[in-house]
Amino acid sequence: MKNNAPITPRPDLSELELERYKRQLMHRGFTPEHQTRLKAASVLVAGIGGLGGAAATYLAVAGIGSLRLAHYGTLTVSNMNRQTLMTDERIGEARVLQAKDRIKELNPHVEVENINERTSDGNVCDLLNGVDIALSARPNFEERRTLNKGCVKGHIPMIEAAMNGMEGYLFNIIPNVTPCLHCLYPEDDPEWEEMGFPVLGAVSGMLGCIMAIEAIKLITGFGKPMLSQMLVFNTFDMEYRKFRVRRNSSCPVCGNCHEKIHGVSEIKGAYA
Numbered sequence: 056m057k058n059n060a061p062i063t064p065r066p067d068l069s070e071l072e073l074e075r076y077k078r079q080l081m082h083r084g085f086t087p088e089h090q091t092r093l094k095a096a097s098v099l100v101a102g103i104g105g106l107g108g109a110a111a112t113y114l115a116v117a118g119i120g121s122l123r124l125a126h127y128g129t130l131t132v133s134n135m136n137r138q139t140l141m142t143d144e145r146i147g148e149a150r151v152l153q154a155k156d157r158i159k160e161l162n163p164h165v166e167v168e169n170i171n172e173r174t175s176d177g178n179v180c181d182l183l184n185g186v187d188i189a190l191s192a193r194p195n196f197e198e199r200r201t202l203n204k205g206c207v208k209g210h211i212p213m214i215e216a217a218m219n220g221m222e223g224y225l226f227n228i229i230p231n232v233t234p235c236l237h238c239l240y241p242e243d244d245p246e247w248e249e250m251g252f253p254v255l256g257a258v259s260g261m262l263g264c265i266m267a268i269e270a271i272k273l274i275t276g277f278g279k280p281m282l283s284q285m286l287v288f289n290t291f292d293m294e295y296r297k298f299r300v301r302r303n304s305s306c307p308v309c310g311n312c313h314e315k316i317h318g319v320s321e322i323k324g325a326y327a
């Protein structure tokens with residue numbers, strides 16, 4: 056089939072939606088069925104900073120069905136070197152509210168829920184309730200570990216990505232299939248400080264875009280998501296590498312996870 060062949064409308068995609076997503080539907084193998092999977096999917100974005108903001112933006116414009124944005128705090132002037140969902144005139148206002156407003160401007164078809172809270176043991180079940188995939192984009196170990204535990208317990212795929220200066224990493228956590236965060240990082244870095252690392256907005260934005268790409272692949276079954284692999288890069292000299300990673304069978308978080316996987320993995324068979 057030629058890439059510019061007419062697309063047959065499906066009952067669950069309007070003519071307007073087919074027109075809106077026309078350019079991504081030109082990918083060989085990306086069909087209206089893939090688009091409807093995106094439309095049906097719900098994603099938790101835990102952290103609306105440079106990473107999560109970029110990921111949320113590109114999931115929204117790609118036609119994700121709904122986004123749940125979780126982030127505690129207000130916008131500060133020092134956030135503005137990496138924020139593209141928020142504006143200078145709204146410094147001092149809640150970040151998640153601004154992100155929701157901007158995403159609705161970008162794509163009014165997307166349902167957006169905003170939760171002005173950190174990820175904690177007390178709310179992680181509620182944050183994950185009903186979502187197909189979670190994006191880990193908070194700048195501290197505690198919230199990432201809490202999200203990891205919640206995703207493993209709930210059999211929800213999670214995309215883990217982090218940056219520091221010009222460097223970054225990303226890997227997908229599919230409970231019972233791939234290593235979890237604790238398998239690979241059983242201990243926190245004692246030197247780490249939440250606001251004590253350098254950030255170039257272009258680096259966090261790039262990594263956020265890769266998160267969105269992996270999420271789209273996991274949700275739709277289009278492409279090859281990274282499984283049991285970690286992407287590590289240093290944009291200082293533009294070195295990119297992929298490493299094989301393995302589960303720790305005695306991991307206290309996922310070591311006894313033998314139950315059936317639910318969510319997008321089961322539906323799409325993307326990593327069967």
Ligand SMILES: [Zn+2]
Pocket residue numbers: 234235236237238239303306307308309310
């Ligand atoms: Zn584990």
